[in-house]
Each structure stands twice: as structure tokens, then as C-alpha cells.
Amino acid sequence: MEVEQFIAEWDEDSTGAKEIFVTLKNLLESLEATDLEFKARPGITYSLRGVKNTQSKWPLYVMVDVIDDDPSERWLSVCFFGDTITDPDELGDLVPGGLLGQDGHCFDADDSDMTDYLVARIKEAHANQ
Template sequence: MKALEDFINSWDETPLKTKQAFIEIYDHLKTLDDITLEFNARPKVSFSLRPRQNSQKSRSLFAMVDVIDDDPEERWLSVCFYKEMITDPDEAGDLIPEGLLGEDGYCFDLYEYDKDEINYIKKRLSQACENAKE
């Protein structure tokens, strides 16, 4: 994951603290059992962290954590899940038809650091990881 670490180290934090939010989400992903992380860098578009539950067979990931890079001074996060892999009791996510690799998904956009929103997203990540097991 050298490319991911290089990306994080080269990212200058802003007053909105989206880098800190990303790191907390990344650190949470590293605590989940039996997963693999893939990092896909598309500078000036997005930097995408894609966790996969190692027992998954039908899909290549259970979530997508994107750092949207259309403006490096104001990067923001979009964390997406397959619709049936999570619940959204607070209705905080946006339902995106065919929004995650051609399937319906929920996306949670984070424009600035918010501890409560990050904790909510972490719970969805744990839930999706568990539901991804096959």
C-alpha cells in the first residue's frame, strides 16, 4: 500500500480536515477482519480506497471510499455501499441508482470533518463488511 501511504503523506490538510476524516476511515478499515484493500489513484478525478471481504465471490468490493480530487484545495469524501449491504437508519446517505459499479448504492458525502458522521460511516463499513461474507 505504498501508493496509498504516499498519497496520504503528500496530501496537505485544509481547515475542513478531510484528510483527517479519510485517515480515521482508513484506520477503521484496517481493523476489519479478513479484508483486502485496493487503492486506485486517478489524480484530478479521485483517489479510491476499495475494501473487499476476502470471502466475497460475486463482487470485487463491499464499499468505495473516494477522495474527490476535482479541486485539490477542497478535496471531499464520498463513501459508497451497495444498497442491500447496509441500513441507513438516519437516512444520511443518498440513494444512487446504478451508482456503484452499475448497481444501486448509497453514498455518504463528507465535505468537512464531522466526528458523528465519521462514526456513522464507520458503522456502515463494519455492517457492509459483515454482509459481504459469502
């Protein structure tokens, strides 16, 4: 699988983004009725998408982007369609038209403190699809 090769070749990780990415990937693999799509655009992003393989309002329920403008300092942008999650701690940003042309809600993850919060949002989005 292409995503496994990407992870294996991800050598530098000064921000801790790799650990968060692997945690979120493993979560997505464990969720019922979920397929993973991986789109590599080296130097821009590596995008992991959680897609429900059942009837769904949206083409995906989460997009985990590894921002690759500086491969030695990658960070994550984790986005959801705006109406699929809540943000009780107000840690995300509303991005009008920012997710496949629809309003998105995105979280920047540049340290492991965000991991549990993102796991909860992914589970919420999965349940709301």
C-alpha cells in the first residue's frame, strides 16, 4: 500500500506529526465501513481520506493532510465537512469552501496534544455520515 511506503520513508519528524498520522491512520483502518484513499503530491501534501463504503451524504468524512512544504517540519491539517462534527474546545477553523468546495472545519496538528481531540472528531464524523 502506498501509504505504508510513505510512512516507512518518512525519516525526519521534528514536529511529531508522523506519530499522530499513524495513530489516525490506524483509527481509520479500525472503523466499520471505511475505505482509505491516499493521494500523494510530494512537496505539497500527502492526503489520507476516510471514505464510508456505504450510502453517505459526502464523498469522505475526514481528510488527513500531511503538509509537505518543508519535509523536515511536516504538520497535519485534519479537515471535516462543517456539519459532521462539533468543536467543543474551539480548536479548529471554519474554512469556507475549503473541503472539496464545501465548508470545512479544519484542525492543525503540530503536536501530540491534539491527538485525542482529533480521534474524538473522527469518530464523531464517522457516526454522522
